[in-house]
Amino acid sequence: MSRVTAAAVLVAALVTLSGGSAAVSAPGALDQAHTAGRVTKQVQYTWPGVYFEGRFRGTSVGISLNDSTNYYDVQIDGRTVSTLTKPGRTTYWVRNLSNAEHRVRLAKRSESPWAVGEFVGFVAGSGGAVLSKPVARTRQIEFIGDSLTAGYGNMSTTRDCSTNGGVDRNTNADLSFGALTSRALNADYQINAFSGRGMVRNYGG
Template sequence: MRHTQVKAALAALAVAATLLPTAANAASPSETTSADSPATAAGSPAAAVLATSAGRHAAAVLARAHTAGRVQVAGDAVRYSWPGVYFEGRFVGTGVGIALNDTVNDYDVQIDGATVATLVTPGRTTYWVKNLRYGVHDVRLVKRTESQSGIGEFGGFVAAPGGVVLPRPPDRRRQIEFIGDSYTAGYGNLSPTRECPAPGQLDRNTNADLSFGALTARGLGADYQLNAFSGRGMVRNYNGIEPGTDYRTYYDRALISVPGDVWRNPGTWHPQLIVVGLGINDFSTAINPGEPWTPESLVAAYKTAYQGFIDKLRARYGKRAVIVVSATYVYNTTALADAARQVVQDRNGQGDDRVVYWYYDNADLDYGGCDWHPSAHDHQIISQRLNDFIAALHLRW
């Protein structure tokens, strides 16, 4: 490591020592330890400034880990359930531990921009990345999977002996919120086949970090949320399932499966761009006997609900945010495209010219993911089309 890097690392250690006054646990190079393990590191200058797994509070966790996702403080950890939630940190040293408690979801661990591990339903653990070259490193943990009933817990980053976790990276100036369904979640996008019936096959082959939203945001250097729920529509869910609920039932929650839960914006989330992709599930299947819709009343209810949802977004994020009403190709119907376009036209007619319409068709898409969903290849194409569309908006962000 260069002399200037050494000086910077030592300076960072000194700064961190004033910020993190407790001692931390550490594992041997080959260990994966429980997140409740007692502290074992001692004797090094860094040991006095690291926090024990059991003693960390969520406020301290977020002081050393940046996230833009919807998280909820829970004791010595933060909880979450939306897909694509990520945590980013920096540390000085040769390794880092990641404290997790999640028996349902899968994660990628990235060091200095490269994925070094995929954790499959890791449970309660501290996963260690060791034997790095001594220096300043970036670490990123990202939730790959979508599981509406599974709640994950992140207990923070822990430095290996002789190192220290630095204060959290700053929020990015650009922020994008993606709202949608399975397309937005990256449902089955890594699957080698369109049929994914085996237990766990869908989860193992889903990676929200490779969804078009995540790709677009990272390409623009933006923080982002993927607030996506597969099978849900604006007023009607896929094939009429779970009548009486729709996407709006869950949107306000931090924890999707907890009725009445409400996400509290920490005051740092002010997206300049909001991309809404809801309607595939409303219109992609025929109305079943017993459902309270005709084709005409479904379109009318969809447009009315969409206007109300835009009102909610305006109240939450202000009048300057650009809201993209997104539509795409749906087999054997133009109902989605026609209704979404009308929503935008009506809104513009009311004087809100920062609501815009974006349509992407099926050209060059193979729909090779699970259940004929967009593949990773398709998400790259959709992301490029969205990038081109955003560029034409000339946002001042």
């Protein structure tokens, strides 16, 4: 058998083993979602104010997460449609949308310096497709601070949050002054702040 024939047989065998086509890796979460928050290459995070924005076509979209600690808002075309409470390892689906192009945004509301969350990616529903991610905004703003900057308890109607769900449920970094300022200026933002951790000294010394 000639070298050319042997090479052809080897290629044919490899194609047969792979099902007749080359394997294609699934796109990473950051390939399909725009973010400006403090996120690792593994798409893990602890800081508040982390958000992921994507585009898709179809009547439904799934949001895959691995996080048993945090609270998130799910937004479709600029409107909050659901709040996820410590979702765990899951894919949350938004269904019954118009069959058109939409924008999806996942915003981390709470702080979690003691626990790591992970964004796994957006998933298209039947007959739909995840589209290229939105481009980054021209303006980028970084906010450095403490609990005020993180939005600590900013959704509570009482000074004591213990009777209405606790601090985490009543915190929303996506409605902090930094997030609101950034949206007014059409800017991406990053929040470098944890409650109790000051720029000069921490809470309690």
